[in-house]
Amino acid sequence: MYIIAKLIIIIIPSFKRFKLKDIISEYERTILNELDLLKETSNAIKLRNNFKNSKILYIPKVYPNFYKKIFMVMEHIYCILINSIRKLKKCGINMKLLAEYEVQIFLTQVFRDSFFTVICIQEIY
Numbered sequence: 001m002y003i004i005a006k007l008i009i010i011i012i013p014s015f016k017r018f019k020l021k022d023i024i025s026e027y028e029r030t031i032l033n034e035l036d037l038l039k040e041t042s043n044a045i046k047l048r049n050n051f052k053n054s055k056i057l058y059i060p061k062v063y064p065n066f067y068k069k070i071f072m073v074m075e076h077i078y079c080i081l082i083n084s085i086r087k088l089k090k091c092g093i094n095m096k097l098l099a100e101y102e103v104q105i106f107l108t109q110v111f112r113d114s115f116f117t118v119i120c121i122q123e124i125y
Contacts, residue, residue: 001027041072043115050113056101 005020033039041062048059058077066073080087082102088095109116 037069037072038067041067044072044074046115047109050109050115051105057105 001024002021005024008020009016041064044059044062045064048061051057051059060075060077063073063075080091080093082088082098088098106116
């Protein structure tokens, strides 16, 4: 990607203003962080601890003793993905309540914990 960015700037000098190298560097950093399963394991444990007493969110348990550089082991849970609208409605999920929970969880992560990560909300009946 760096080579392509260099070539683009040579071919179209006006693209220099887009700072393609900086964009690629940020993308690279983000991808490498996501692939760092030790960091992901740590984040999952932290998130679980942050919400251990929550009545609206369940975070699967992570088994750090089984951590390897190429995989992490978590408790298997059954849930409906947040983007499976038809399934949610079919199961009688209160969509308004689900949206309220999602906002509450997000704000709690950001303002109480100063920590944000993507989560899967368990079934709400």
